[in-house]
Amino acid sequence: MTRPTLHTLPAEVWASRDRAAPYAPAGYAEEGFIHCTDGDDGMVATANRFYRADPRPFVVLTVDLEATGSPWRFDDPERRFPHVYGPIRPAAVTGVRRMVRAADGTFTGIAELES
Numbered sequence: 001m002t003r004p005t006l007h008t009l010p011a012e013v014w015a016s017r018d019r020a021a022p023y024a025p026a027g028y029a030e031e032g033f034i035h036c037t038d039g040d041d042g043m044v045a046t047a048n049r050f051y052r053a054d055p056r057p058f059v060v061l062t063v064d065l066e067a068t069g070s071p072w073r074f075d076d077p078e079r080r081f082p083h084v085y086g087p088i089r090p091a092a093v094t095g096v097r098r099m100v101r102a103a104d105g106t107f108t109g110i111a112e113l114e115s
Contacts, residue, residue: 002094005036007061007088012057022090033084035083036083046081048107051107058099060096061093062094062095067091070084097112
């Protein structure tokens with residue numbers, strides 16, 4: 001059974017990763033988990049809260065929590081922000097989309113990647 005959630009990161013970081021290796025963001029070693037967010041609207045709000053000042057293009061990964069190969073849990077009472085306590089297996093990433101931004105840097109939505 002799948003349990004989808006979302007994770008955002010700069011497009012250049014995703015593009016330059018080792019595709020065969022499990023994924024963990026740069027902050028993983030310090031924080032000890034990978035931040036995720038449930039739902040597109042929640043992801044847009046999260047991106048605006050934490051990454052609006054970062055001008056780089058961002059992508060959104062759809063992650064099957066049950067396939068990450070790492071334990072995960074909700075640490076927030078609303079149960080909207082799963083934390084993955086280990087790297088994410090490449091096969092657990094079931095989709096990649098792009099974050100859409102306004103001219104002022106505000107994230108406004110999520111769209112399919114352009115070919």
